Amino acid sequence: MLRFGFTSLQLDGANSDAGQAMALGGLTNGVSNLELTAAYAGIANGGSYYKPKLYSKIVDNEGNVILDNTVEEPTQVISEQNAWLLIDCMKDVVTGAGGTSSAAKISNMTTAGKSGTTSENRDVWFVGMSPYYTAGIWVGYDNNGYKHELSSKAGETSFHKKLWSKVMSRIHQNLENKDFDKPSGIVQVTICTKSGKLAIPGVCDSDGRSGIVINEYFADGTQPTETCDKHVLANICADTGLLATTMCPNQIVQSKVLLPAMQDGVAEAVTLDTAYGISSNLAAATCTVHTGGVYLPSIYEQSGAAAGAVTPTDPNAASAANPDAAAADPAAGDGTAGSAAGQ
Numbered sequence: 337m338l339r340f341g342f343t344s345l346q347l348d349g350a351n352s353d354a355g356q357a358m359a360l361g362g363l364t365n366g367v368s369n370l371e372l373t374a375a376y377a378g379i380a381n382g383g384s385y386y387k388p389k390l391y392s393k394i395v396d397n398e399g400n401v402i403l404d405n406t407v408e409e410p411t412q413v414i415s416e417q418n419a420w421l422l423i424d425c426m427k428d429v430v431t432g433a434g435g436t437s438s439a440a441k442i443s444n445m446t447t448a449g450k451s452g453t454t455s456e457n458r459d460v461w462f463v464g465m466s467p468y469y470t471a472g473i474w475v476g477y478d479n480n481g482y483k484h485e486l487s488s489k490a491g492e493t494s495f496h497k498k499l500w501s502k503v504m505s506r507i508h509q510n511l512e513n514k515d516f517d518k519p520s521g522i523v524q525v526t527i528c529t530k531s532g533k534l535a536i537p538g539v540c541d542s543d544g545r546s547g548i549v550i551n552e553y554f555a556d557g558t559q560p561t562e563t564c565d566k567h568v569l570a571n572i573c574a575d576t577g578l579l580a581t582t583m584c585p586n587q588i589v590q591s592k593v594l595l596p597a598m599q600d601g602v603a604e605a606v607t608l609d610t611a612y613g614i615s616s617n618l619a620a621a622t623c624t625v626h627t628g629g630v631y632l633p634s635i636y637e638q639s640g641a642a643a644g645a646v647t648p649t650d651p652n653a654a655s656a657a658n659p660d661a662a663a664a665d666p667a668a669g670d671g672t673a674g675s676a677a678g679q
């Protein structure tokens with residue numbers, strides 16, 4: 337933040353800005369629009385920051401230079417690669433599916449940016465950039481105290497994006513559309529969004545939902561190298577959708593998301609993954625209808641922890657190799673296997 341030229345940060349005392357809230361803009365004194373826009377311009381400029389200035393030079397009536405402010409001394413504040421990745425994220429804000437600032441799109445021009453809002457809609461911001469220009473806009477009351485909130489219903493929290501777009505569209509109307517220059521050292525890899533690790537073909541993309549496996553850009557050297565540890569292939573009882581036992585007559589191999597195991601007696605939270613997952617708590621995840629034996633996929637037998645794709649083994653072979661699997665499972669013998677999940 338200091339390298340980006342912000343001068344209003346409070347770095348000492350009880351209200352120090354040096355904390356995690358800074359990442360969300362939770363600053364004691366806030367920042368000025370000029371400094372904020374200059375910082376974004378540094379990102380748009382490949383991580384190269386120029387201190388903002390209000391004039392370039394002043395000359396007298398004979399053309400003699402009195403004040404010269406044209407010397408440019410940029411500072412590289414973040415790497416070119418990280419700057420480009422930030423821009424790539426901020427393009428999604430404007431033009432991506434579900435982006436919150438589509439109203440800010442500059443007519444016929446690559447646009448990136450980020451909106452901001454303070455508590456109770458007292459201030460709204462948008463700072464955005466094209467490959468040519470960066471601009472920032474703030475809307476609010478001079479006195480932003482109680483009862484000076486902007487009304488989202490009346491469009492007061494969105495019109496600044498339209499205003500920004502109108503101004504920038506005029507500025508860009510004779511400029512050729514182009515994209516931000518992509519530096520060397522950017523790689524694209526296919527990742528699983530459930531783990532953030534490399535997607536396993538045939539496993540992560542068999543989750544049953546779209547958009548689980550995506551292509552993502554990384555600065556070379558920061559891309560994941562491990563494979564997904566959230567998806568497993570498991571033998572599932574087709575009748576109950578739970579992990580199959582040796583007694584389940586209809587078994588299918590399915591890709592499942594491993595859901596976090598909860599403490600005993602604590603009901604598992606229902607999330608968007610619930611319908612596509614199995615509990616890491618095997619007692620809660622194993623078929624309760626066809627009981628009499630428990631078939632555990634080999635990965636659990638080996639390590640008790642998930643480690644990527646599980647190749648289902650022959651249920652008979654598994655139980656033969658580990659005849660104590662059922663007995664060792666405390667829930668298998670007392671008929672309470674299913675109750676933990678339902679409480």
Ligand SMILES: [Zn+2]
Nearest residue numbers: 528540564567
């Ligand atoms: Zn995965």
Ligand SMILES: [Zn+2]
Nearest residue numbers: 573584623626
């Ligand atoms: Zn079953």
